[in-house]
Amino acid sequence: MAKRRGARSSAALRTPLGASSAALVLLVLTVAVLGPVLWRDAASAIDTDAIGQSASAGHLAGTDELGRDILSRVLVATRLSVLLALIAAAIGTVTGLVLGMLPTVLPRPLARAVISAVDIAVAFPSLLLVLSFAVIFGVGTSGATLAIGFALAPQFARLTHTLAASVAGRDFVLAARVSGLSRIRLLVRHILPNIGEPLVVNATIGAGSALLAFSGLSFLGIGVQTPDYDWGLLLREGLNGIYLNPAAALAPGAAVIIAGLAFTLFGETAAGVIGLRTRPPRPLPRPVRKPEAKPGTAEDTLLVVENLEVAFPRKSGWTVPVRGVSFTVRPGEAIGVVGESGSGKTLTGLAVSRLIEAPGSVTADRLDFTGTPVLTTPERELRTLLGTSLAMVFQDPMTSFNPVRRIGRQLAEVSEQHQGLSRGKAFSRAVDRLRAVRIPAAEARARQYPHEFSGGMRQRAMIGMGLMGDPKLIIADEPTTALDVTVQRQLLRLLARTRAERETAIILISHDIAVVSQTCERILVMYAGRIVEDLPIARTENTPRHPYTRALLATTLDLETDRDEPLSVIPGRPPEPDRMPVGCAFAARCPLATDRCRAEDPELTEVAPGHRVACWHPEEAPPVSAGAVSLAGGTK
Numbered sequence: 200m201a202k203r204r205g206a207r208s209s210a211a212l213r214t215p216l217g218a219s220s221a222a223l224v225l226l227v228l229t230v231a232v233l234g235p236v237l238w239r240d241a242a243s244a245i246d247t248d249a250i251g252q253s254a255s256a257g258h259l260a261g262t263d264e265l266g267r268d269i270l271s272r273v274l275v276a277t278r279l280s281v282l283l284a285l286i287a288a289a290i291g292t293v294t295g296l297v298l299g300m301l302p303t304v305l306p307r308p309l310a311r312a313v314i315s316a317v318d319i320a321v322a323f324p325s326l327l328l329v330l331s332f333a334v335i336f337g338v339g340t341s342g343a344t345l346a347i348g349f350a351l352a353p354q355f356a357r358l359t360h361t362l363a364a365s366v367a368g369r370d371f372v373l374a375a376r377v378s379g380l381s382r383i384r385l386l387v388r389h390i391l392p393n394i395g396e397p398l399v400v401n402a403t404i405g406a407g408s409a410l411l412a413f414s415g416l417s418f419l420g421i422g423v424q425t426p427d428y429d430w431g432l433l434l435r436e437g438l439n440g441i442y443l444n445p446a447a448a449l450a451p452g453a454a455v456i457i458a459g460l461a462f463t464l465f466g467e468t469a470a471g472v473i474g475l476r477t478r479p480p481r482p483l484p485r486p487v488r489k490p491e492a493k494p495g496t497a498e499d500t501l502l503v504v505e506n507l508e509v510a511f512p513r514k515s516g517w518t519v520p521v522r523g524v525s526f527t528v529r530p531g532e533a534i535g536v537v538g539e540s541g542s543g544k545t546l547t548g549l550a551v552s553r554l555i556e557a558p559g560s561v562t563a564d565r566l567d568f569t570g571t572p573v574l575t576t577p578e579r580e581l582r583t584l585l586g587t588s589l590a591m592v593f594q595d596p597m598t599s600f601n602p603v604r605r606i607g608r609q610l611a612e613v614s615e616q617h618q619g620l621s622r623g624k625a626f627s628r629a630v631d632r633l634r635a636v637r638i639p640a641a642e643a644r645a646r647q648y649p650h651e652f653s654g655g656m657r658q659r660a661m662i663g664m665g666l667m668g669d670p671k672l673i674i675a676d677e678p679t680t681a682l683d684v685t686v687q688r689q690l691l692r693l694l695a696r697t698r699a700e701r702e703t704a705i706i707l708i709s710h711d712i713a714v715v716s717q718t719c720e721r722i723l724v725m726y727a728g729r730i731v732e733d734l735p736i737a738r739t740e741n742t743p744r745h746p747y748t749r750a751l752l753a754t755t756l757d758l759e760t761d762r763d764e765p766l767s768v769i770p771g772r773p774p775e776p777d778r779m780p781v782g783c784a785f786a787a788r789c790p791l792a793t794d795r796c797r798a799e800d801p802e803l804t805e806v807a808p809g810h811r812v813a814c815w816h817p818e819e820a821p822p823v824s825a826g827a828v829s830l831a832g833g834t835k
């Protein structure tokens with residue numbers, strides 16, 4: 200990644216824009232450093248014989264009312280002008296960073312207040328903001344520096360918040376949250392390092408704006424005060440005699456433009472290199488509904504989910520992609536959740552781990568994990584429970600780990616946090632767990648970054664991360680989708696072995712019913728946000744009853760499938776969550792649908808011990824077509 204970025208940087212610097220902005224920044228910084236050393240004497244030498252002269256060979260930009268060389272003064276003023284701009288940009292950056300990060304760590308109402316305040320400040324014209332702050336902080340260099348710094352802060356805060364919010368939803372942050380990391384640690388270890396680059400780029404652009412704003416304030420007489428001088432002050436002095444000597448105003452004016460352009464273009468070039476949009480999108484609206492939950496009691500079940508709903512606000516109301524899902528998981532049980540894309544599988548897994556973020560809303564009559572009500576337990580308490588007892592493995596092995604931290608350290612973090620292990624001991628445990636998930640040369644691998652791992656190894660390392668605690672449940676969301684078939688099998692075997700050795704329950708989410716049937720004892724079939732069939736597959740007498748389950752099976756390819764026959768597909772598409780039909784959601788695609796199906800939604804009812812189906816015609820389901828995989832494990 201570093202190599203690719205290096206190549207992109209050198210390519211960017213070879214473009215006319217990149218080369219000229221880098222050359223300009225270098226020039227401005229060199230003059231800022233050397234200017235006062237080389238030209239201070241000439242800039243301060245009063246010559247009463249040369250008062251108010253226009254440009255000549257001896258004085259290229261003429262002289263001022265004391266006969267001092269204006270060009271020398273412009274060159275000397277570079278240091279103060281650039282320095283003040285950089286200080287103001289630093290104040291703006293730090294203040295903006297703090298304001299932008301606050302919503303990530305504050306409780307929701309306070310976070311909303313901060314976001315609203317930042318939004319209002321961003322909407323306020325920045326020049327007016329500078330002038331208002333200048334009035335508050337007073338005339339002079341320090342007042343102007345603070346004024347410009349604070350006026351820059353809202354833009355920076357907005358960018359920081361937007362970037363942090365975009366990273367906060369990534370898999371590795373979700374995994375770190377499940378592992379129980381506190382919000383502050385999440386911020387410092389996982390979010391900030393991943394948004395650092397765009398922030399630095401924006402700070403560079405901010406320096407250019409600060410320079411222009413400073414010159415403006417000094418020009419108006421509320422910035423730098425004599426005997427000090429910056430470009431703005433020189434511009435103001437030069438403007439007084441512009442008809443006699445235009446160069447006196449042009450020289451500082453040109454300096455402001457060149458330096459302002461230098462910083463802004465350099466920032467834009469850097470933004471191009473890392474692919475940053477300098478105009479951030481507006482942040483998402485905040486949640487509008489609170490979840491309700493009833494407390495549950497500990498039983499011989501590990502997870503109890505009753506009437507789970509996940510909803511998101513839309514302009515026209517709420518859309519409910521998960522509707523009344525109920526199931527239980529016993530200790531050590533392996534459950535598969537299958538269904539077409541958009542059926543609500545992932546949201547169900549995220550809701551169980553309390554990872555649905557605002558504005559999403561999760562409600563349930565009961566959602567208990569190891570007897571603890573997930574929705575009502577305070578976050579701090581739940582964090583420890585989930586951090587040690589629940590592990591998540593996500594679909595995309597590329598995004599499962601923080602790209603800027605070594606694998607071993609990411610694993611070790613869990614034990615440092617929850618088991619109070621020292622850095623060294625936690626790292627040894629991480630190496631041990633990597634070994635347990637069959638990572639070769641685990642010690643050396645633990646010191647590597649995620650991009651140095653193959654996809655399959657990353658997924659195994661993710662399971663290893665889950666094993667740092669004592670997981671009672673692993674939720675694996677499409678863990679094999681991005682892997683080739685051989686690696687897929689290895690991973691499924693690893694999950695099965697982990698389960699056998701540690702009695703860990705597994706929820707395996709997949710769109711592939713064949714994958715699930717190899718690993719699980721029970722399958723939950725989801726359609727349009729509901730469970731339509733809960734099918735124990737360990738017992739061969741239980742054949743699928745719901746037409747949707749049977750249709751899913753009929754679309755599964757295996758070695759025995761006749762390749763000359765057209766591939767079986769389920770006609771039509773599932774309904775959108777916000778356009779749910781009356782009656783059974785599958786009716787429009789179901790060969791058995793009757794008027795009753797189109798009018799009434801069937802309940803999930805038990806048709807055999809442990810076998811539940813939500814269908815009005817469960818007995819009439821047609822036989823599975825040729826080529827399907829039997830749920831007992833083999834091929835038909």
Ligand SMILES: Nc1ncnc2c1ncn2[C@@H]1O[C@H](COP(=O)(O)OP(=O)(O)OP(=O)(O)O)[C@@H](O)[C@H]1O
Pocket residue numbers: 511520538539540541542543544545546547559710776
């Ligand atoms: N943050 C969100 N806001 C609004 N709707 C959402 C949000 N997240 C998911 N959805 C919707 O909820 C539905 C279910 O999503 P979910 O990701 O659970 O499906 P899935 O069954 O896991 O699908 P896939 O196999 O494609 O991952 C989808 O229609 C999706 O568009």
